[in-house]
Structure formats: C-alpha cells, structure tokens
Amino acid sequence: MPQIPLLSEVTAFFARDHGSYIDGEAVKGMGAPFQVINPATGEPLLTLNGASLAQADAAMRSAQRAFTAWRDMATLQRGTLLLKLADKLAEKREELAQIETLCSGKTIQLARMLELDQSVAFLRYFAGWAGKINGETLDVSLPSFAGEKYTAFTRRQPLGVVVAIVPWNFSIMIAVWKIAAALVCGCTVVVKPSEYTPLTLVRLAELASECGFPPGVINVVNGPGGELGPALIGHESCAKVSFTGSVATGNAVSRSATAQGKRVTLELGGKNAALFLDDLSVTEIVNGILEAGYLNQGQICAAAECFWLPADKIDAVLEALKVRLNNTVIGSPLDENTAMGPLANRAQLDKISDLLAIARREGDEIVCGGETLEGSGYFLRPTAVRVASASSTLMKEETFGPVGSFIAYEDAEQALQNINASPFGLAASVWSRDISQALRFSERLEAGIVWINMHTFLDPAVPFGGVKGSGSGREFGSAFIDDYTELKSIMVRY
Numbered sequence: 001m002p003q004i005p006l007l008s009e010v011t012a013f014f015a016r017d018h019g020s021y022i023d024g025e026a027v028k029g030m031g032a033p034f035q036v037i038n039p040a041t042g043e044p045l046l047t048l049n050g051a052s053l054a055q056a057d058a059a060m061r062s063a064q065r066a067f068t069a070w071r072d073m074a075t076l077q078r079g080t081l082l083l084k085l086a087d088k089l090a091e092k093r094e095e096l097a098q099i100e101t102l103c104s105g106k107t108i109q110l111a112r113m114l115e116l117d118q119s120v121a122f123l124r125y126f127a128g129w130a131g132k133i134n135g136e137t138l139d140v141s142l143p144s145f146a147g148e149k150y151t152a153f154t155r156r157q158p159l160g161v162v163v164a165i166v167p168w169n170f171s172i173m174i175a176v177w178k179i180a181a182a183l184v185c186g187c188t189v190v191v192k193p194s195e196y197t198p199l200t201l202v203r204l205a206e207l208a209s210e211c212g213f214p215p216g217v218i219n220v221v222n223g224p225g226g227e228l229g230p231a232l233i234g235h236e237s238c239a240k241v242s243f244t245g246s247v248a249t250g251n252a253v254s255r256s257a258t259a260q261g262k263r264v265t266l267e268l269g270g271k272n273a274a275l276f277l278d279d280l281s282v283t284e285i286v287n288g289i290l291e292a293g294y295l296n297q298g299q300i301c302a303a304a305e306c307f308w309l310p311a312d313k314i315d316a317v318l319e320a321l322k323v324r325l326n327n328t329v330i331g332s333p334l335d336e337n338t339a340m341g342p343l344a345n346r347a348q349l350d351k352i353s354d355l356l357a358i359a360r361r362e363g364d365e366i367v368c369g370g371e372t373l374e375g376s377g378y379f380l381r382p383t384a385v386r387v388a389s390a391s392s393t394l395m396k397e398e399t400f401g402p403v404g405s406f407i408a409y410e411d412a413e414q415a416l417q418n419i420n421a422s423p424f425g426l427a428a429s430v431w432s433r434d435i436s437q438a439l440r441f442s443e444r445l446e447a448g449i450v451w452i453n454m455h456t457f458l459d460p461a462v463p464f465g466g467v468k469g470s471g472s473g474r475e476f477g478s479a480f481i482d483d484y485t486e487l488k489s490i491m492v493r494y
C-alpha cells in the first residue's frame with residue numbers, strides 16, 4: 001500500500017537543528033543529545049540536544065516575566081489569540097500530523113483527526129471561556145452599629161507559571177488541553193514534552209509566536225524528564241504542575257510538588273474496565289470492544305483493557321473478535337489505509353512483551369496476536385487474552401497497548417464488585433440496550449468518567465480525570481478553572 005508523500009515543509013523541518021523554544025525563540029539545546037526514533041522503522045529521525053538546567057531556568061524566568069502582562073491583558077484579547085492559534089493549527093494540519101506520525105507511529109488518519117482536529121476543537125472551546133471566568137457577589141452577615149454596610153465578592157486569579165508535563169501518546173492534544181486551560185485563565189506555561197515526541201510542540205510554539213503570543217507565554221523545554229522535571233517543578237517560579245503520564249512518575253511528581261507547596265493535577269491512567277451486559281448481541285459486543293480497546297494501538301490512557309463478558313457469550317465473542325483482529329490492516333502509519341501502526345517506542349514494545357510472557361506463565365490463553373511483526377519497527381499484532389482469573393497480572397497491570405484481557409462473569413453485580421476492587425479509576429464503560437440498567441451501573445462504577453454504550457470519547461465540555469490511583473483534579477468543562485486559578489475574597493465596608 002502506498003505511503004503519502006511527505007510535505008516539503010516536513011522534510012525541511014526535519015533538516016533543521018532542533019532544541020527547545022524559550023522566550024519566543026527556537027534555541028539549540030545545551031544539554032545531552034538524544035535521538036528521536038521513527039517507531040515504524042526503528043531508525044533515528046534526528047538527534048537533538050536536550051535543554052540544560054540553565055535553559056530550564058531561563059524558560060521558567062521567561063514565563064515569569066511574561067506572566068504579569070499576560071494576566072493583565074484584556075480577557076477577550078487572550079481569547080482571540082487562542083482562536084488565532086486554533087486557526088493556525090487547522091491551516092498547518094497536514095504538516096503537524098505528518099511530523100507527529102513520524103515520531104509517534106500514530107496512523108496519519110488518527111494524527112489528523114485526533115491530534116489536530118481535536119486540538120483545534122479544544123482550543124476553540126477554551127477560548128470561549130475568555131471573559132467568563134468570574135467570581136461571585138456575596139451577602140455578608142456582619143452587624144452594622146453605625147449605619148455602615150458591608151459587601152463582599154470573589155475573583156478568580158491566575159496562579160502564575162504552570163509546568164505542563166506531557167506524554168508521547170497524544171503529544172499535541174494533551175499539551176493543548178493544558179496550554180489552553182492555563183492561558184485562558186491568565187497563567188503562562190512551560191511545557192515538558194516526552195523525549196520520544198519532542199518536535200511538534202516546538203512547531204506549535206513557533207506558530208503561536210506567529211499568531212502574536214508574546215515571548216515567554218508558551219515555552220517548550222525538551223529532554224529526558226528525570227533531571228529536567230524536578231528542576232522545573234522545584235523552580236521558584238513554578239506555581240502549579242499539570243502532569244499526564246505513568247503512575248510511578250506521576251506519584252513522584254506529586255510528592256515533590258506537594259512537598260514544595262505547589263499545586264498539582266495528575267492524570268495517570270490505570271486499568272480501565274468495560275462491562276458488557278447480557279442483553280447485547282455478539283456483534284454489538286465485538287464492535288464495542290474494538291472501539292474501547294484498540295484505537296491508537298491501545299495507547300490511550302482512557303482505553304479499556306479489562307473486558308467483562310457474560311459467561312454464555314464469551315466463547316462466541318472471542319471467536320468473532322479473533323477474526324476481526326486478525327484482519328486488522330497493520331502497517332506503515334503513513335499509509336492512509338493502515339488501521340494499526342507500530343507501538344510508539346521500544347520500551348513500550350518490551351514492556352508489553354514482558355507482560356505477555358507473564359500471562360503465558362500464569363496460564364492465560366492468548367486467543368490471537370501476541371507476536372511482533374518481522375522487521376525493525378515496533379509492531380505488535382492486536383492481541384486478545386482470555387485470562388485464567390481476575391487475579392491474573394494482566395487484569396491489574398496496564399499494558400498501554402493493543403492487548404485486551406477477557407473474563408467471563410455469571411453475575412453482573414459480582415463483575416461490578418471486581419471492577420471496583422481495582423486501585424485505579426480513570427475511566428470505565430457499561431454497555432446495554434437497557435439504558436435504565438446501564439445508568440444504575442454507571443452510578444456505582446468507581447471511575448472519573450463512565451461511558452454508556454461508548455468508550456474513549458472525550459469532549460471539551462465534559463470534565464475528565466481520575467479517582468483513586470488514577471490521579472487528581474479535572475480537565476475540561478468548567479472544572480479546569482479551579483485548577484488554574486486561586487479564589488480571592490474581597491470585603492468592603494461602605
């Protein structure tokens with residue numbers, strides 16, 4: 001199948017010297033070099049230098065200098081700039097999608113539709129909050145002794161400099177969630193992209209400058225997180241950390257941010273479940289599984305990995321699913337007909353291969369997939385595993401890959417108890433034609449978001465975030481306002 005031709009802008013972009021974006025300029029990194037690998041081929045795309053600690057400091061200082069003017073800018077002007085950036089991303093859709101596909105292995109269709117079109121939608125949504133982030137007027141009950149009166153009101157004030165630490169699975173979109181939310185509230189940002197996908201955010205910051213964003217409002221600091229992350233979080237100018245990534249790193253980020261009195265929100269994934277009730281047909285269940293578990297090679301924090309199926313249907317479902325998964329078009333993510341590209345990086349492939357080896361040892365049955373493709377790319381066939389029991393490792397450890405774990409239940413109530421026994425709770429779904437029944441389950445599923453007859457769809461108007469070990473804080477809706485502003489009370493005697 002043919003690959004799409006790369007745009008000349010993309011080829012020219014890869015030929016440039018890359019680094020970070022600090023104080024309104026693309027700068028060469030002064031830290032250690034690292035490679036960006038094309039996961040479809042295993043070949044390096046380019047080598048760039050990470051930011052040095054001095055450059056991380058310069059980015060934080062730049063964001064701090066830019067903060068006062070950005071905070072004091074008329075809200076409508078801030079909103080207009082976000083709208084301009086949305087238009088710019090729409091205009092550069094193909095260029096950014098191709099860069100992202102080369103670095104992450106995401107299929108070009110998903111890069112266009114999710115990374116770009118969704119980023120544009122989220123930017124426009126957040127731009128709409130400009131001028132609407134308000135306080136309240138309060139009635140106070142202080143007694144008046146000499147005719148004096150009192151009133152009080154609250155204001156929502158921006159926190160200051162936000163450190164946004166983002167992963168590789170949706171490197172543009174997840175960064176846009178954080179950048180747009182911070183900026184519309186009047187905060188400035190320093191973004192730390194994943195070292196696997198460092199390039200598109202540098203391009204985004206350049207485009208923001210072209211739109212008229214003042215220097216320092218959006219900075220991008222590239223490089224491995226182990227040293228840069230703590231330096232950014234511990235910087236005196238850091239008022240808040242917004243983190244999306246692994247549970248282990250997120251917990252370390254949270255400990256260090258809280259110990260230093262910084263606000264922190266965490267979105268950490270976990271082990272999401274989908275519960276299919278027994279009134280559905282085999283085809284309906286299979287369609288639901290494919291939607292919930294296998295998009296973007298399963299590398300979506302909200303994707304389902306544990307599938308609870310009625311005992312009388314599990315055999316038929318797995319038989320039909322096996323046919324559909326075995327027919328998945330796997331291949332170059334630059335081919336528009338590809339449905340499944342490679343995993344995003346070698347570490348990801350190794351981690352999943354190790355988990356599958358554990359599954360085999362524990363007596364789980366690999367129904368289909370489980371093998372890598374020949375060649376140097378990081379391809380894994382879409383995999384379905386019928387686990388031996390609810391205590392199998394695969395029912396607990398996040399694979400973050402195209403690996404569904406399937407288990408039968410006799411009693412949906414018992415399945416619910418098992419799902420809720422998880423220490424995580426980012427997302428879950430319940431599927432049934434009986435909406436009344438599904439709504440009752442949705443109330444009791446312990447997760448930050450529960451979908452009914454759908455899975456993985458995120459909308460800017462609907463708050464998103466986890467419970468239990470899956471994180472704290474909420475993105476989107478009006479819920480983000482709490483996370484990026486401080487509530488100030490003002491009392492007046494008159």
Ligand code: TXE
Pocket residue numbers: 165166167168169192193194195223224225226227228229230244245246247249250252253267268269270300301348351398399400
């Ligand atoms: O994540 P990390 P990795 C899960 C998934 C995957 C695993 C590892 O299971 O297999 O995590 O992925 C930065 N202080 N998810 O290693 O380390 C890092 O540079 C501050 C789930 O890529 O969490 C990157 O920018 N920051 C997930 C970001 O943290 C640090 C999405 C995330 O990297 C740091 C991705 C430190 N000490 C992976 N160390 C989801 N929930 O969406 C690293 N970083």
